Amino acid sequence: MTQINHNFLELQGSYLFSEIAKRRTKFVQDNPQAEIISLGIGDVTRGLPEAVIKAMHAAVDEMAVPGTFRGYGPEQGYDFLVQAIIENDYKARGIDIQANEVFVSDGSKCDVGNIQEIFSNDATVAVQDPVYPVYVDTNVMAGRSGKFNKETNRYDNIVYLECTAGNNFTPSLPDRKVDLIYLCYPNNPTGMTLSKEELKKWVDYAKANNAIILYDSAYEAFIQEKDVPHSIYEIEGAKEVAIEFRSFSKTAGFTGIRCAYTVVPRELKGYDPEGNTILVNDLWNRRHTTKFNGVSYVTQRGAAAIYSPEGKEQIKALVDYYMTNAKIIREGLASIGLEVYGGVNAPYIWLKTPNNMDSWTFFDKLLSEANIVGTPGVGFGQSGQGYFRLTAFGSRENTEKAVERIRNLSL
Amino acid sequence: MTQINHNFLELQGSYLFSEIAKRRTKFVQDNPQAEIISLGIGDVTRGLPEAVIKAMHAAVDEMAVPGTFRGYGPEQGYDFLVQAIIENDYKARGIDIQANEVFVSDGSKCDVGNIQEIFSNDATVAVQDPVYPVYVDTNVMAGRSGKFNKETNRYDNIVYLECTAGNNFTPSLPDRKVDLIYLCYPNNPTGMTLSKEELKKWVDYAKANNAIILYDSAYEAFIQEKDVPHSIYEIEGAKEVAIEFRSFSKTAGFTGIRCAYTVVPRELKGYDPEGNTILVNDLWNRRHTTKFNGVSYVTQRGAAAIYSPEGKEQIKALVDYYMTNAKIIREGLASIGLEVYGGVNAPYIWLKTPNNMDSWTFFDKLLSEANIVGTPGVGFGQSGQGYFRLTAFGSRENTEKAVERIRNLSL
Numbered sequence: 079m080t081q082i083n084h085n086f087l088e089l090q091g092s093y094l095f096s097e098i099a100k101r102r103t104k105f106v107q108d109n110p111q112a113e114i115i116s117l118g119i120g121d122v123t124r125g126l127p128e129a130v131i132k133a134m135h136a137a138v139d140e141m142a143v144p145g146t147f148r149g150y151g152p153e154q155g156y157d158f159l160v161q162a163i164i165e166n167d168y169k170a171r172g173i174d175i176q177a178n179e180v181f182v183s184d185g186s187k188c189d190v191g192n193i194q195e196i197f198s199n200d201a202t203v204a205v206q207d208p209v210y211p212v213y214v215d216t217n218v219m220a221g222r223s224g225k226f227n228k229e230t231n232r233y234d235n236i237v238y239l240e241c242t243a244g245n246n247f248t249p250s251l252p253d254r255k256v257d258l259i260y261l262c263y264p265n266n267p268t269g270m271t272l273s274k275e276e277l278k279k280w281v282d283y284a285k286a287n288n289a290i291i292l293y294d295s296a297y298e299a300f301i302q303e304k305d306v307p308h309s310i311y312e313i314e315g316a317k318e319v320a321i322e323f324r325s326f327s328k329t330a331g332f333t334g335i336r337c338a339y340t341v342v343p344r345e346l347k348g349y350d351p352e353g354n355t356i357l358v359n360d361l362w363n364r365r366h367t368t369k370f371n372g373v374s375y376v377t378q379r380g381a382a383a384i385y386s387p388e389g390k391e392q393i394k395a396l397v398d399y400y401m402t403n404a405k406i407i408r409e410g411l412a413s414i415g416l417e418v419y420g421g422v423n424a425p426y427i428w429l430k431t432p433n434n435m436d437s438w439t440f441f442d443k444l445l446s447e448a449n450i451v452g453t454p455g456v457g458f459g460q461s462g463q464g465y466f467r468l469t470a471f472g473s474r475e476n477t478e479k480a481v482e483r484i485r486n487l488s489l
Numbered sequence: 490m491t492q493i494n495h496n497f498l499e500l501q502g503s504y505l506f507s508e509i510a511k512r513r514t515k516f517v518q519d520n521p522q523a524e525i526i527s528l529g530i531g532d533v534t535r536g537l538p539e540a541v542i543k544a545m546h547a548a549v550d551e552m553a554v555p556g557t558f559r560g561y562g563p564e565q566g567y568d569f570l571v572q573a574i575i576e577n578d579y580k581a582r583g584i585d586i587q588a589n590e591v592f593v594s595d596g597s598k599c600d601v602g603n604i605q606e607i608f609s610n611d612a613t614v615a616v617q618d619p620v621y622p623v624y625v626d627t628n629v630m631a632g633r634s635g636k637f638n639k640e641t642n643r644y645d646n647i648v649y650l651e652c653t654a655g656n657n658f659t660p661s662l663p664d665r666k667v668d669l670i671y672l673c674y675p676n677n678p679t680g681m682t683l684s685k686e687e688l689k690k691w692v693d694y695a696k697a698n699n700a701i702i703l704y705d706s707a708y709e710a711f712i713q714e715k716d717v718p719h720s721i722y723e724i725e726g727a728k729e730v731a732i733e734f735r736s737f738s739k740t741a742g743f744t745g746i747r748c749a750y751t752v753v754p755r756e757l758k759g760y761d762p763e764g765n766t767i768l769v770n771d772l773w774n775r776r777h778t779t780k781f782n783g784v785s786y787v788t789q790r791g792a793a794a795i796y797s798p799e800g801k802e803q804i805k806a807l808v809d810y811y812m813t814n815a816k817i818i819r820e821g822l823a824s825i826g827l828e829v830y831g832g833v834n835a836p837y838i839w840l841k842t843p844n845n846m847d848s849w850t851f852f853d854k855l856l857s858e859a860n861i862v863g864t865p866g867v868g869f870g871q872s873g874q875g876y877f878r879l880t881a882f883g884s885r886e887n888t889e890k891a892v893e894r895i896r897n898l899s900l
């Protein structure tokens with residue numbers, strides 16, 4: 079008999095977005111005249127920047143004829159893109175990253191999902207709570223989670239780092255030894271950030287405990303405030319303990335085009351069962367070249383175009399557009415006395431539900447009374463109970479309309 | 490200490506293509522005037538079909554403006570592509586496949602590499618020898634291979650199915666119980682095929698032994714002869730025992746664009762440790778939606794265009810071009826008394842080295858005396874020793890020149 083990977087059986091239903099869709103569908107059936115506004119899923123809505131469109135057209139034309147046609151490219155990404163990343167995202171901030179430390183991929187979801195493969199199945203995993211579900215689910219599939227406890231809404235062997243208003247969404251260091259720490263900043267779903275000082279505590283912890291930080295900074299482009307670190311490598315010594323994930327998805331509207339990259343420094347070491355040192359970069363390179371075949375040439379040309387002078391201006395305009403939406407939501411909700419977080423350096427607004435309503439009750443209220451779809455905080459973990467996520471990725475018109483409707487609610 | 494996945498340490502150096510590159514580079518340094526022709530790596534060289542180029546341009550334009558912009562798409566692929574696949578690749582051959590059985594991806598390498606994740610780490614794996622290295626390496630990473638034995642050039646726990654001229658490259662059924670069987674037809678590297686009758690034996694074996702066949706038919710489009718099965722689902726009952734992998738890479742020149750798909754029938758079942766039946770389709774769907782975020786919309790539009798009337802004509806012309814190359818190589822080599830296989834239903838020619846030369850000796854001879862780069866058969870496994878792979882993916886001019894050079898060799 080071909081046995082399955084039984085760890086999959088420990089996965090909890092990916093109920094969040096399907097439950098949202100179900101409730102939305104039912105509401106629309108019962109209220110066909112309702113004009114629903116979705117500030118739920120974290121997907122962009124504006125067109126791709128002109129520079130990207132132009133570069134992609136040019137690349138498509140190159141693919142039409144033998145002389146300029148490109149077949150298999152380097153699995154780690156074309157040099158033109160890797161160099162642009164190094165120059166603009168790192169060197170410009172005083173960070174020295176080498177070409178063999180950058181791995182271009184088709185998405186941060188894939189990279190943060192796949193990275194755990196190169197570590198031991200016995201590794202102890204710490205995640206923030208609330209959390210992007212992929213960090214947890216991929217470790218469940220690998221057998222690192224232990225059993226799911228329905229009472230606590232948590233897995234037995236995963237260490238949860240609580241992020242609530244009570245600690246200003248700044249997690250405490252783990253109270254027991256952990257090996258892999260997923261940190262996401264600017265944070266999805268809370269929209270909050272860490273100061274350099276706070277981030278340094280994590281780097282120091284990882285050094286002292288031989289842990290590795292998996293630093294997801296997919297929302298880096300949305301940082302507006304001066305003191306917020308854009309890269310974990312701004313912290314001294316972080317290259318010895320951290321892998322960084324970046325994405326073009328939200329930065330440049332690439333959710334439907336698929337491009338991201340991961341930085342695995344040559345300084346980063348793991349250990350084999352005999353205690354010998356192994357370069358994590360070598361492992362990831364082997365994984366990446368064995369199970370992945372590179373990103374579309376057309377896509378990579380599009381991604382490289384965002385680093386051109388026009389491209390930079392255009393993605394700044396894109397980010398400004400969404401961050402203005404974030405400001406409208408944040409200020410609009412605060413003005414009626416709601417407790418709001420995030421939305422300053424991230425496209426997510428995390429709000430405390432009024433009157434300690436639970437997340438799903440607030441979801442139903444917002445849907446039925448304001449015809450707005452958002453995301454219940456508890457869907458991201460137990461510490462998200464009583465919170466709610468709205469995103470800034472809608473159109474200006476819909477965002478303004480949504481805020482107006484919420485302001486008119488009786489809360 | 491963060492321990493690594495120590496299974497990675499069992500991987501053998503991916504020496505094949507790097508060793509080829511090393512020897513080629515050295516030869517070019519020593520002989521800068523030499524005009525090298527590469528018939529080595531299995532990559533295409535012609536431009537993309539016009540219908541694909543047109544569809545991709547149109548899709549890029551759609552991505553430029555909010556009204557037609559597409560963000561996250563369905564992880565399993567857009568319906569327009571899934572329906573075109575079902576209609577043209579299956580229904581047209583009398584095979585009934587449902588939309589929820591098709592999973593569009595960014596490459597067969599990824600799919601055949603990732604599929605093993607959903608099965609138990611204790612599963613016994615059988616591969617053909619010679620073999621596409623990804624099947625083996627990804628199982629090594631998962632810990633299914635056991636130790637590598639330098640004397641046999643094989644892993645202890647993998648079952649190798651020998652394919653040599655001695656059995657007309659038709660493997661015998663395994664002599665012990667196996668759970669997962671990788672079959673590749675038309676075969677890479679040998680270029681050989683299985684008849685329906687032979688393929689039926691494997692389906693029957695899998696049924697009788699509760700095994701699962703992982704059927705890689707990336708080269709299906711190159712089949713010219715009538716009786717060769719295009720899909721394993723042409724065999725009755727195969728949906729209960731087989732997963733099929735297909736790719737646009739070679740069919741339509743997508744190696745640099747990245748698109749493929751995998752069919753996981755709803756009839757296919759695995760077992761949990763208690764012996765309960767689990768739908769493999771559900772597991773793969775969960776894996777695919779958790780660790781993958783869909784293929785670029787632009788790419789999917791390009792892929793769908795190959796199913797249009799113009800697209801079909803254009804990819805037929807593309808396949809004909811390469812298969813004419815194959816014929817030129819096959820007949821040219823046979824005419825000087827070389828034993829050649831494949832090249833009839835596949836773009837690969839597998840030749841027996843003259844005078845029982847070992848694969849690498851023949852590589853060096855071909856490089857130094859004819860300035861041609863090919864692939865030593867032993868690089869694909871021990872049963873490839875004494876064989877050599879040439880590909881039909883070059884230009885017509887280079888292919889003809891290469892054959893002429895080989896004809897003039899003293900062998």
